Amino acid sequence: MMPPSSCDDPKASNACAFMDMLALPDFSSSLFDWPQNIAATSAPPPPLQPTNPIPSPPAGSEVLNTPPSPNSSSVSSSSNEAAANKATENETEAEEETVDAGKAEEDKDQDKAKKQLKPKKKNQKKQREPRVAFMTKSEVDHLDDGYRWRKYGQKAVKNSPHPRSYYRCTTANCGVKKRVERSSEDPSVVMTTYEGTHKHPSPAAASRVGLGLGFVHEVSGFGGTSGVASANYALRQHQQDHLAVLYNSTSSTTPLDVVNNSSSINYGNTSSLSGFLQNPENLRAFVPSRVVNPHTFLTDNGLLQDIIVPSQMRKEGNGDCV
DNA sequence: CGACTTTGACCGGCGC
């Protein structure tokens, strides 16, 4: 079922590739104390811990990159923020209500009422759940990431012939959500956004002990790991060979990190998420303020280590890994 | 029959 994990994959130098492809500023000497020879550094991932088995994205697709559109930070956060906040509120309330199982019925009714009347609290800009997004090249919209999702909505996307689908983790008390939409430029590209953190093991992971579904957990400081894990999983699963962008929308519009796996896609229109990401300038501008601590990244077997970066990609930027 | 999808409606935020 599950494709072989690529943890032990020789694509370890992804971190390096990551930076290269992004043509990021020289973080190695400024922001952080980047490890030398990242490529070499990405040593074999330590035994994965079943800590936070996170989701895993897709099966049967190539992870490309994410879609935060430059102008609209829709994917990443801003525009979604509002709704997200709203949602969060609802979720929070829901949780509180569910505390008392005996009131299940009542809650239901209340929920309804809530929805209809919305006496919601205001000025409570709840913190957005950590979000991670990535693009994959796939024929299927809903990629298998190891978790079970229920579709709860679909909306037409402006300026795009492809609708956006909304999924929620079916596990009780797990508020993780996922948004899936196809790129308007390249229909073969699926943009997936994970929001929130799973508080339970992945069903798939359960039967996949040792597969390495815990690494994402190591990427601390991101504010969340589910999405990251999912993305990682996806990447691993599909051995994508494209650009993968992961960002944490928790912090407004700053992506957590961007991982480039390839440059085979050419999005000319920067007004689109994909196009935006294709522009190194954009990436550069996006990442710096919140670049993930390389140490965490590399030494903890974080994202990069899990994200597959084809050798061909490693030469995108400067070519050499510091 | 339960789980999941579809789909139209609703709601709140935001920009004008």
Add this chain to the structure above:
DNA sequence: GCGCCGGTCAAAGTCG
């Protein structure tokens, strides 16, 4: 204030 838009709900339909 109004309209647009993203996100969510929930009834109805579909599927295994």
